[in-house]
């Protein structure tokens with residue numbers, strides 16, 4: 001018989017605070033490889049950024065259909081930890097805690113890694129899907145670098161590092177202040193972690209069954225991570241796929257530096273996912289963002305997994 005637990009809101013072991021309404025980690029087993037999705041929080045952004053080339057009326061209709069507000073909505077920020085063999089691989093690092101950004105509901109990664117029992121010193125490899133601030137900022141938080149291993153390897157496409165030396169913002173559509181913040185975060189990262197960078201051209205196997213593939217589009221060095229083991233497959237698509245991208249893959253996201261190419265990449269990846277049945281996880285899909293992709297007429301459909309308990 002159901003009994004209400006009076007201690008339901010009390011602080012728990014493992015650092016979960018009572019004001020946290022939802023869990024912030026979700027584990028998926030891919031064959032022998034453990035994949036843990038960790039929420040860095042959420043980032044409110046103007047809805048125009050979902051598709052700055054879209055007809056505003058169609059965009060408004062999509063928001064209504066999704067029960068989302070018309071002006072701004074919260075983008076999820078998902079980070080992934082992969083354990084394969086004796087390697088612990090952090091894929092992207094969240095937004096970080098720059099107080100000037102005034103985004104207090106994001107930048108939770110470091111606290112939530114600790115809550116998940118993951119010591120920063122146990123991370124052997126970091127993979128950066130790209131060098132936008134919301135994917136590297138967690139490693140720029142004060143005191144984090146000191147906790148990381150001195151032999152930490154940070155894998156990123158050579159084209160990405162090159163791009164940020166003189167980034168082109170002429171095709172993006174971002175709120176004021178973002179281009180400068182992105183430029184300075186990427187520059188700071190390249191300086192602070194330059195010795196740790198391990199560059200790859202088009203593909204690289206970080207650990208058995210964990211492969212990086214450069215896609216370009218979102219940024220020239222954007223990559224996705226394909227995880228495969230024992231017949232199971234999962235793709236971490238970074239910023240190649242957004243919540244609106246299933247129904248409207250041709251909508252240009254405001255953060256895309258080459259939006260035409262980004263849309264082409266998105267369609268190719270969604271077709272691949274629909275054909276292979278691989279699981280998809282992406283940075284800005286609602287947490288825990290684990291699901292499958294189906295083809296629905298001339299567009300795609302997102303099918304979230306039923307949670308495993």
Ligand SMILES: [Zn+2]
Nearest residue numbers: 132134239283
């Ligand atoms: Zn992003």
